[in-house]
Amino acid sequence: MERKVQQKVRGVRTKDGAGVSLVRVLGHGTVQEYDPILMLDSFDSINPEEYTAGFPMHPHRGIETISYVYRGQMTHRDSLGNSDTIADGEVQWMTAGSGILHEERLPASERLLGVQLWLNLPAEDKMVPPAYHSVKNAEIEEIALENGKLRLLAGEFEGKKGYASKYLPLDYYDIHLNAGASVTINMEDARSVMVFTLLGDATVGGELIQEKTAVKLTAGSHVEIKAGAENAQVLFISSVRLDEPVVWGGPIVMNTKAELQKAFDDLDRGTFLQKEIAY
Secondary structure, eight states, X not given: OBOOEEEEEEOEEEEETTTEEEEEEESGGGHHHHTTEEEEEEEEESOGGGTTTOEEEEEEBSEEEEEEEEESEEEEEETTSXXXXXXXXXXXXXXXXXXXXXXXXXXXXXXXXXXXXXXXXXXXXXXXXXXXXXXOGGGOEEEEETTEEEEEEESEETTEEOOOOSSSOOEEEEEEEOTTOEEEEEOOTTOEEEEEEEESOEEETTEEEOTTEEEEEOSOSEEEEEEOSSOEEEEEEEEOOOOOOOEEETTEEESSXXXXXXXXXXXXXXXXXXXXXXX
């Protein structure tokens, strides 16, 4: 059965961090429908003044942040001592787990284009050790499609394997289609699947979707994605629903109010990090 559009959310322009202009697509109001994806922010600018202020050092607990920079650069630094830059098609995958502090700098470039997802952690994994991993271009397979290509950022696609998520299965594809071209993506019926139109309009499951729009798909075994009159770049994200309580405060996402309060108490007491700050 072909999947159809169950819900769609078009992003709105806002600011975050130290004044970074971005398009916020998913957030507090979409948690239930898009489970386990908590947040989706899209970056798209040719004006460095809109983003070079970056995101100064801040805490996270209970989630994973997955940043995909298709154009431009992002430099990560964290309390584990990691310092790393991704650029032009690469991915940063940070597991906040029990607690981490990190910052993200966005150096000036010809164009900044990308997306950050917040992927929820299951209750049993909320307090796993924090970690950081970057997926560089050498690890990302580009698969030729008829009149397009698919970049396998994570998970599997028709027997080909990319970076494997440790806590939740996640198939993450960057699909490029020439104008008027289409592709059919197969998947398991039970998966929680969403699509995001990063660039250009596209028809998803028979419905025209505007650029910078996230759509949650109904259950089914496949979906057809077709570019409009211009080339389209579409992100496909597939995982499994958690169906667990979500208590979200700022950069912390837990399962109960008590857990959330403890996280903020730990911040106040200086006991948020399980290890001594290394930066």
